[in-house]
Amino acid sequence: AQTVTQSQPEMSVQEAETVTLSCTYDTSESDYYLFWYKQPPSRQMILVIRQEAYKQQNATENRFSVNFQKAAKSFSLKISDSQLGDAAMYFCAFSGTYKYIFGTGTRLKVLA
């Protein structure tokens, strides 16, 4: 069975600094997708970034980038130049054949 593990319940970062959120997963599938979603307080969950497992190149979206290590089954999110609006819960998600599962989340605090 697929699992997604986020070992950091909470992280803090100073405004304008860089922070990395960790995620590991387990699967026997070779074709799958990985995602980071952001859930601001009392607001809808939205997609931050997505990575296809067959692509070796790490995905980037403006200030957000990932470090995808397929052999190690690791998928971390790096947020550069952190902003106050980045404060939220961040969920790592895995999607494979007919399964779309989420980790337990990391609460990111951004300090002014």
Next chain:
Amino acid sequence: EAGVAQSPRYKIIEKRQSVAFWCNPISGHATLYWYQQILGQGPKLLIQFQNNGVVDDSQLPKDRFSAERLKGVDSTLKIQPAKLEDSAVYLCASSLAGGTNTGELFFGEGSRLTVL
């Protein structure tokens, strides 16, 4: 483009009562998901529909939870009878992608259930 609509936003009931949640996905989205998110935890998949057929309901407590998606559009999730541990936010999400789940999920604002 309208997003995923859910109602009600909040519901408070006594244990053993029943409750129903409604979801209207984004137009054209074939896949619809119901997730349960208990405070401080990640979303847990309850049921996934592809059009009006069930793809996965392995984690749905079928003795008390039921869900349907009529005509492959709107969906309702019902709990009867409710237990204290059902207190959670029920998230509806939809996507364009089919069975291989390759796509972005679009979430509604959620329905927060409190069972007293």
